[in-house]
Amino acid sequence: MDTIKIGVAGLGRLGLIHAHNIAGMKGVELTAVSNLDNTVNQQTKEKYDISYTYTAYEDMIQNEELDAVCIVTPSGFHPDHIYKALRKNLHVFCEKPIGLDINEVRNMIPVIEQSNKVFHLGFMRRYDADYMYAKDMxxxxxxxxxxxxxxxxxxxxxxxxxxxxYAAKNTSGGIFSDMSIHDIDIIRWYTGSEIKQVWAMGNNKAAPSLSELNEVDIGTATMKLENGAIAFVAAGRTANHGYHVETEVIGTEGMLRIAATPDKNKVTVFDNNGVIRPTSQNFAERFRESYVKEIEEFVRCIRNNDKPEVNAWDGLRSTEVAAACQTSLEEERLVEIQYER
Ligand SMILES: NC(=O)c1ccc[n+]([C@@H]2O[C@H](COP(=O)([O-])OP(=O)(O)OC[C@H]3O[C@@H](n4cnc5c(N)ncnc54)[C@H](O)[C@@H]3O)[C@@H](O)[C@H]2O)c1
Structure with missing residues (x-):
């Protein structure tokens, strides 16, 4: 296979980042984009010299030149968009989650597995150098x-x-499906064990209006894993200092902490405000390199007919845990997760 031609669906906050990364990659071409807002399509076309733009996803995947799609549309569309791309024989990179409805996600597993196409789910923390270093340890x-x-x-x-x-007009799937799903994936990846019990809580101190929308601005969950380990996750939309992602792992012979402070870089400022470490301001900045590496891995898998490490099962299991957290939050009780194996 010579140049791999990719179409990006959804040019929002993250779609524009994927489009930029794909456009700059060797051996890959950003051949098409589809997005509801045609102004953004035209701006993106001009910026990266793209051959085709579409407002309808369904029209983009009819393009016979494409080898693959990168799906960055809102999460509720993912199952439909994955299904349609695989039916058109396209390789699929899809942003997390696979979908918002568990049954829909479950039904996608055989579709993805029987397709013989590369399917890669966008859990970018697995491609972050610090998370990878900790994983090796x-x-x-x-x-x-x-x-x-x-x-x-x-x-x-x-x-x-x-x-x-946004929450008033759409469904994010709730804070656990939208945000904690990354932490849930890391817990499963680091331990190699499934989460069997969750007890979640949340509140809306910063945005009380979210209560009417069945959303919280802070969500937490305590979890028990099948191997006996314990996990605690917290997700929030209220960090005053920037974008804060942090993971701590306590083992029987030591502990490690990834990004205890969400440093922007290695600079420390000493001035009349004290000693200050500049902070990452958003996911695009914190995980800039991971977004490149995950697409490179997707492309490598297409070229070598390989299977990406992050697969459909990771998508299903993380969604099952996120959904259990949501149930626990809403029903104020411990939830046992029953997996169909
Ligand atoms: N891995 C991460 O770090 C991360 C970060 C942010 C978002 N995400 C995921 O990426 C996805 C997109 O999130 P976002 O924040 O970029 O959303 P967004 O709302 O900023 O952008 C979504 C874009 O999709 C377009 N769109 C909607 N329906 C479409 C359709 N049918 N066909 C084509 N385009 C369509 C909209 O025009 C919009 O430009 C979500 O699934 C989200 O969970 C992942």
């Missing part, structure tokens, strides 16, 4: 057996107002 046994994992994902508070407006 854990796999080598450097910190012994994992007892506890604590993992946070906090969005900057400056995005809260726009989230409130």
């Amino acid at each position: 854990i796999d080598r046994g450097d910190i012994g057996e994992i007892s506890i994992i604590r993992s946070y994902g906090l969005d900057p508070i400056e995005g809260l107002d726009s989230f409130v407006k």
Whole structure:
């Protein structure tokens, strides 16, 4: 296969980043984009010299030149968009989650597995150098057996107002499916074990209006894993200092912490405000390189007929846990997760 031709669906916050990365990659061509807002399509076409633009996703996947699609549309569309792309024999990179409805996600597993096309789910933390370094340490046994994992994902508070407006018109799937799903994936990846019990709580101190929309601005869950380990996740939309992602792993022979402070870089400022470490301001900045690496891995898998490490089962299991957290939050009870194996 010579140049791999990719179409990006959805040119929003993250879609524009994927489009930019794909356009700059060797051996790959950003051949088409589809997005509801045609102005953004035209701007993107001009910026990257793209051959085709579409407002309808369904029209883009009819393009016979395409080898693959990168789906970055709102999460509720993902199952339909994945299904249609695989039916057109296209390789699929899809942003997390596979979908918002568990049964829909479950039904996608045989569709994806029987397609013989590459399917890669966008859990970008797995391609972050620090998370990978920690994973190697854990796999080598450097910190012994994992007892506890604590993992946070906090969005900057400056995005809260726009989230409130967004939540009023759409469904994000709830804070666990939208945000904690990354922490859930890391817990499963690091421990190699499934989560069997969750107890979730949340509140709306910063945005009380979210209560009417069945959303919370802070969500937490305590979890028990099948191997006996314990996990605690917290997701929020209220970080005043920037974009805060942090994970701590306590093992029987040591502990490690990834990004204890969400540093922007290695600069420390000493001035009349004290000692200051500049902070990452958004996901695009914090995970800039991971978004490139995950698409490179997707392309490598297409070329070598390989299977990506992050697959449909990771998508299903993480969604099952996120949904259990949502149930626990709404029904104020411990939820046992029953997996169909
Ligand atoms: N991995 C991460 O770090 C991360 C970060 C942000 C978002 N995401 C995921 O990426 C996806 C998109 O999120 P976002 O924040 O970029 O959303 P967004 O609302 O900013 O953008 C969505 C875009 O999709 C377009 N769109 C909607 N329906 C479409 C359709 N049928 N066909 C073509 N385009 C369509 C809209 O015009 C919009 O431009 C979500 O699934 C989200 O969960 C992942």
